[in-house]
Amino acid sequence: PLKTLAHYLRMSIPSTSLLVDSMVKKGLFDRKENPRDRRSLCIRLSEEGESRFQMLFNGMKEKLDTLFSILSQEDKENFCRIVDTLYNHVYNK
Structure with a gap:
């Protein structure tokens, strides 16, 4: 709804x-x-909306995979932790 x-x-x-x-x-x-x-x-x-969403999602995933491939596992985990902290600060007030 x-x-x-x-x-x-x-x-x-x-x-x-x-x-x-x-x-x-x-x-x-x-x-x-x-x-x-x-x-x-x-x-x-709609079917068209789902198709476009999948196309955009796959394109973004490829770009992010390429971008994050230069980071170590530890750097990726730290990045995710920082983003989670910022998100929680903004949306869980």
Whole structure:
């Protein structure tokens, strides 16, 4: 549901609605009736959206794998620890 998506994106419901409308028009999202609540709609990636997501994800993974290949295992672990600390500081206040 839109409310759930807004929560995960940390956006307002109206802003999320505009984003979803834009993605539906581009063919990246589908809206379906919520089987648990006919008053609301469920949003999911369309086949086109899933295809583009996989393409972007795979491209990013390749670039990150190449970038991180120069680091030692210890450096990778330290980097992950630092990113986790920063993330938790920002989002778990």
